[in-house]
Amino acid sequence: MHEGNVVSLELPKTVELVVTDTAPGIKGATATNQLKEAVLETGLKTRVPPFIAVGELIRISTEDGSYLSRAKE
Secondary structure (H helix, E strand, C coil): CECCECCCCCCCCEEEEEEEEECCCCCCHHHHCCCEEEEECCCCEEEECCCCCCCCEEEEECCCCCEEEECCC
16 A cells, blocks of 8 residues: 555455355266356356355465365365
8 A cells, every 4th residue: 555545456366265056066077077157155157066066165266266176164
């Protein structure tokens, strides 16, 4: 901050968000490396692996909004 104005803002490389909506996983889909759409608690829509379910905490890249991994609680 300089004289009350923001000069620079640095975001973390990742954030952890909860999945609020996504389709149920398809049995056997993990072998095909397919992704499905998920809506996160902030409203962000991203693609996640089929084993991710509603209510899970996941790690997202702030650079492009992509799924990185399940978050450890």
